[in-house]
Amino acid sequence: MKTSARFPSRWLPLILAAPQLLIVGVFFYAPVLRAFSWSFTLERPFGGEAPFIGLQNYARLMFDASFWRACWVTGVFAIGGCGGALTAALVLAWLLNRAPHGQKILANFLVWPLAVAPAVLGVVLRFVANPEVGPFALLNTLFPNLWHPAVDGAQALLLLTAAFAWTILPFDLVVLLAGLRAVPETYSQAAALDGAGPLRRFIDIEVPLLAPSILFVIIMNMIEAVAGSFGLIQTLTKGGPNGATTTLVYRAFLDGFVGLDLSASSTISMVIIAAVGALTALKFRYAESRITYGR
Amino acid sequence: MSIGRATRRSLVAVATALTSLIWSGRAPAAEFEFWHALAGRYAQAVDALCDGFNASQSRDRVVCLRQGNYDDLRQKVVAAYRARRQPALTMMSDAATAEMLLSGATEAVSDLPNGMGHALEEAGFIPSVAAPYRGSGGHLLSLPFNVSTALLFADKRRLGRIGLSRPPETWEDVMAAATALKHAGDTCPLVLQTDHAWRLLEETSAAEGALIATPDNGFGGLAARYVFDRGVHLRLMTDLRRAVQDGLAIPHFATRAGRATEAFATGECAMSIESTASYATVEAAGRVDLVVGLLPIYAGTTRHNTVTGGASLWVMKGFDPAIYRAVAAFLRYLLRPESQLALTRVTGYLPVTDDAARRFLASANPADPDTAVVATAYKSLTQPGAVGSRGVRLGNVTQVFDAWGDEVTSAFAGRRTMRDAIARARERADALAARFARIYAQGAYP
Numbered sequence: 001m002k003t004s005a006r007f008p009s010r011w012l013p014l015i016l017a018a019p020q021l022l023i024v025g026v027f028f029y030a031p032v033l034r035a036f037s038w039s040f041t042l043e044r045p046f047g048g049e050a051p052f053i054g055l056q057n058y059a060r061l062m063f064d065a066s067f068w069r070a071c072w073v074t075g076v077f078a079i080g081g082c083g084g085a086l087t088a089a090l091v092l093a094w095l096l097n098r099a100p101h102g103q104k105i106l107a108n109f110l111v112w113p114l115a116v117a118p119a120v121l122g123v124v125l126r127f128v129a130n131p132e133v134g135p136f137a138l139l140n141t142l143f144p145n146l147w148h149p150a151v152d153g154a155q156a157l158l159l160l161t162a163a164f165a166w167t168i169l170p171f172d173l174v175v176l177l178a179g180l181r182a183v184p185e186t187y188s189q190a191a192a193l194d195g196a197g198p199l200r201r202f203i204d205i206e207v208p209l210l211a212p213s214i215l216f217v218i219i220m221n222m223i224e225a226v227a228g229s230f231g232l233i234q235t236l237t238k239g240g241p242n243g244a245t246t247t248l249v250y251r252a253f254l255d256g257f258v259g260l261d262l263s264a265s266s267t268i269s270m271v272i273i274a275a276v277g278a279l280t281a282l283k284f285r286y287a288e289s290r291i292t293y294g295r
Numbered sequence: 296m297s298i299g300r301a302t303r304r305s306l307v308a309v310a311t312a313l314t315s316l317i318w319s320g321r322a323p324a325a326e327f328e329f330w331h332a333l334a335g336r337y338a339q340a341v342d343a344l345c346d347g348f349n350a351s352q353s354r355d356r357v358v359c360l361r362q363g364n365y366d367d368l369r370q371k372v373v374a375a376y377r378a379r380r381q382p383a384l385t386m387m388s389d390a391a392t393a394e395m396l397l398s399g400a401t402e403a404v405s406d407l408p409n410g411m412g413h414a415l416e417e418a419g420f421i422p423s424v425a426a427p428y429r430g431s432g433g434h435l436l437s438l439p440f441n442v443s444t445a446l447l448f449a450d451k452r453r454l455g456r457i458g459l460s461r462p463p464e465t466w467e468d469v470m471a472a473a474t475a476l477k478h479a480g481d482t483c484p485l486v487l488q489t490d491h492a493w494r495l496l497e498e499t500s501a502a503e504g505a506l507i508a509t510p511d512n513g514f515g516g517l518a519a520r521y522v523f524d525r526g527v528h529l530r531l532m533t534d535l536r537r538a539v540q541d542g543l544a545i546p547h548f549a550t551r552a553g554r555a556t557e558a559f560a561t562g563e564c565a566m567s568i569e570s571t572a573s574y575a576t577v578e579a580a581g582r583v584d585l586v587v588g589l590l591p592i593y594a595g596t597t598r599h600n601t602v603t604g605g606a607s608l609w610v611m612k613g614f615d616p617a618i619y620r621a622v623a624a625f626l627r628y629l630l631r632p633e634s635q636l637a638l639t640r641v642t643g644y645l646p647v648t649d650d651a652a653r654r655f656l657a658s659a660n661p662a663d664p665d666t667a668v669v670a671t672a673y674k675s676l677t678q679p680g681a682v683g684s685r686g687v688r689l690g691n692v693t694q695v696f697d698a699w700g701d702e703v704t705s706a707f708a709g710r711r712t713m714r715d716a717i718a719r720a721r722e723r724a725d726a727l728a729a730r731f732a733r734i735y736a737q738g739a740y741p
Contacts, residue, residue, distance in 0.1 A: 042734050045373045046398035049737075132551045150548045151708040241708075242701040257370055259694050260394060261730065 032273065035266035045260040057267040066243060067251070067268070074247040077161050078225035084165040086217060089172035094202050096173075097180050107177065114170035121163055122235030129159055149237070153244025156237050160245045163236060164229055172217045179213030180206060219283055227276050248272050325621035326356040327383035327614070332368040332606065333441065333642075334361065340641040348628045355621035357384075365390075365606065372611075376400050381611040383618050384625070386440060388606045392427060393513065393690040393731070395609055396436065397738045402610045405434040407623040418630050419649045423600040423676045427686030428607055430741045438626055441644040442605035443572040444672050445498035447591060451584040453481060453565040462566065462588030466534065469566070469591050473543035476565055485544040486564035487535060488555035489707045490700030493604050494568045495532075496523060497687060497696075502590045503527045504599035504681030508728070513688035517735055519728040521695070524721040527593065529714065536706060536713045546707040559583065570604060571672045574643045574665060585664045587671045600678040602686045605644065645672050688740065690731030698723035 007013050039057050041050040061067045096107055128134045129149055136147045149156040183206050191201045207214075230249050233239060239246035239254065246254070248268060256265025333341055338361050345359035362368040365388040375381045376398075387395055395401055405412035415435045428437040447469075449462040457475040473484035488494060500507050505527045508519045523529070538544040545564060552558040559567035560580040568590065569577075577585050592598050608629075610622055628634060635651040636658075638644055643665060646652040652673045659666040678684075689695065699720040706716035 042736075044398070044734060045394060046376050046400040048399050130553070132553070148548070148708075151704070151710075240701065242705050254694070258366065258697075259691055259727075260369070260373065261691075261734065263734075264730070 035269050038263050038266040039270050041263055043262040057263050061267055070246050070248050070251040077247055078222055080161040081164040081225050082221040085168045085172050089169055089176050092173055093176040093180050110173055111170045118167050119231035119235045122232045125163055125236055151241055153241055156245050168221050175213050175217050179210045183209045223276055227272055325617040327618050327621055329357050329359045329384040330362045330382045331386040332365045337642045340638050344634055348625050355624055357625050383614050384622050385609050386606045387609050390693045393688050396740050397735045400612055402612055403436045404438045404610055408620050409623050411623045420647055421649055421676050424603050424647050437607040437609050439607045439647045442603035443570045444601045444603050444675055445494050445570055445590055446671055447588045448559055448569040449566045449586050451586040464589055465594040466591045467594050481565055483545045483564035485566045486555045486558045487544055488547045489704045492696035492699045498601050500528055501602045501684040502592050503596055504683045506683040511682055517732045519689055521721050521724040524717045529717055533713050539707055571668050572643055574668045587668050589675050598678050599681045599684040601675045691727040695724040695727050
């Protein structure tokens, strides 16, 4: 039996990959190309005339204050959510790795939030965060009018970011825990012999050796934050109050599905694709040179 | 066994006779789809109408499909039309009227075959109900179907405590009643759904006969400019904000129920501006003795008709004449007073023709609060008209009203002054109108 993964024929790999390529082509590349062409025209919802207007859709976006606001919200949401989830996942992974008993059970519990769809989380959190009847009502009786995410944009964004961090935490934890377990114990043991405490060992030895996993986690989280999370926003805040939780993706939804302005929505989608592509390329080029994969 | 020649001939004769008997007098059957966005018992009422039509004749058949809410339905119709799989008849919310008229994807209902135009003229629509859907020649482009209007809902018991038997009819009287209620210990005399422009912007302006946008609320052309930042609307919003500061009115987000309709229905608040369709919620909660009145106007101003909210039926292009004959037959069935009354009794939506409205009021139980709702709504819809009470024909109006709701809610939350909020809302509205005019450049309403 042949055990290598090399195929002598030129066409067999292509044929075997064809179904997947077809799916990606039909459900991703074709719509992206269509949206790319729509971003240069004035497309009407029911079809009909669509005059070519060059870069005017993009120019209009550059001068739109609400677009830059959406960029800002996306940035805060992405960095806050990813940073929070990564930090929490690192701490939890470290603690889990050191736990003498019950590692499997604890890890199991911590991974359960992965099964909760973000949209479901949004619905539940609407009740939890309700200033009149949720647990926060107690806070409001002590400090009147303190917690009101339906009216205070900063609080709404905080709630949304925390919810997002909660949804990506299990994924981060799984990746970081696996990475942590792959770190050879000899380094930690040598450091312990030299008198380094557990925290010092974690920060100076294990985290740097975890760098590839951390990079992977950051990229996946940022992509999810910038290009995903629609379900959570739609059920939790609907982009409100007054645009305080409208990320780029939600803005594309509002323009395209509520406003039926297909060209404007496509323009924003192209901006998102460019941003995510740039992020990924930048990270790999910059970070690759700093990270040593040798163990 | 062989059949004898005579037997064969008589068999053929019998077969021919039977076949011609079966096939005689049968026009080709036409089946079409009707997409709607109603749910729950509203959907059941629509299903009853569809089944009734199918049972009443054997030639045509309608298949009624629920497609989600109004937003879902709009997106699906757009996608279906682009894929050439559109339904022959679809419901569309009134907010999409401008887009539908400029889409080039619809046939006017008055252009349907078999004398439909004439039948629609004879139908006797309540003028303010049909006005938003009439073309420049006066012919009907879309059929109003499930409509409601805005009234002042009040708690009879609490009004009685301050000596009122009917809800106040002017804003001055509303504030006076709210003050009296507050002094009597009421914590929520009036509740405001601050993000619902239909109630607080569109309907209140229509009752005063005030324009929201020029020219003529959009009827005059595509290049609309909004004017609600001056005149009676600004005055009303400023007064309502002062009322909130004085504790006479509560914004919906500060109530326990979270929404104005529920806050009123559960008895938390004494008065609320509501759609007639909210009657169902109030009745289901069963806690409030409901009394309704006309939408308040300022003392000294003339009262005009309020406009309808809801949805209308649109006929899509691209079908055979046989299908359009079937659609015409279905629409005539829906326009029968019996059909309208069936819908009204179950859903609380209003009758759309004068005849049906009068029949409902003549046959309804006066003790039933729903009768008062329909009677007051009919009175509200048949007030004298003005150019500002014809309805709106504005593009991107959903987003315009969302922008208004965002800014006004910020003002009610104390984050900015009402004047500032309304000015910002107007800027955003103008930008949306300009974008709409750009996309549909060289377009004209039929």
